Amino acid sequence: xxxxxxxxxxxxxxxxxxxxxxxxxxxxxxxxxxxxxxxxxxxxxxxxxxxxxxxxxxxxxxxxxxxxxxxxxxxxxxxxxxxxxxxxxxxxxxxxxxxxxxxxxxxxxxxxxxxxxxxxxxxxxxxxxxxxxxxxxxxxxxxx
Numbered sequence: 218x219x220x221x222x223x224x225x226x227x228x229x230x231x232x233x234x235x236x237x238x239x240x241x242x243x244x245x246x247x248x249x250x251x252x253x254x255x256x257x258x259x260x261x262x263x264x265x266x267x268x269x270x271x272x273x274x275x276x277x278x279x280x281x282x283x284x285x286x287x288x289x290x291x292x293x294x295x296x297x298x299x300x301x302x303x304x305x306x307x308x309x310x311x312x313x314x315x316x317x318x319x320x321x322x323x324x325x326x327x328x329x330x331x332x333x334x335x336x337x338x339x340x341x342x343x344x345x346x347x348x349x350x351x352x353x354x355x356x357x358x359x360x361x
Contacts, residue, residue, distance in 0.1 A: 246288070273316040281312030289350075334343075 223230055255276045263269045285293040297312040304306035 233254055243288070250280075277316060278313055
């Protein structure tokens with residue numbers, strides 16, 4: 218998929234390096250912050266796709282330009298302040314990238330690159346249900 222879809226468009230994907238599990242923690246923490254500070258607060262007030270996109274764009278701007286961060290080496294600075302210091306040649310608008318709905322893009326990529334012809338079905342892995350939440354999730358994912 219990387220060769221067929223991303224490289225022709227000049228897109229380079231950055232993956233967490235193998236055996237560097239600590240990198241995954243940054244991603245998980247970012248998702249947790251989004252859940253706690255954006256989705257839990259703003260989703261109840263969303264009445265349309267337009268209001269969701271406006272709220273999400275405002276969150277991105279706040280998160281990157283105004284919200285202090287206290288992770289490793291951030292020292293209460295914003296991501297854009299740290300990026301500007303580390304890479305002064307980056308355009309300051311990079312932190313204001315527009316919010317996009319990936320579902321629609323995925324549908325386009327799927328159909329335009331004939332991905333329905335690829336063997337996506339992998340053998341099911343055996344999993345152990347660890348708790349009630351996982352049991353409920355597994356039950357719901359099997360019925361939908």
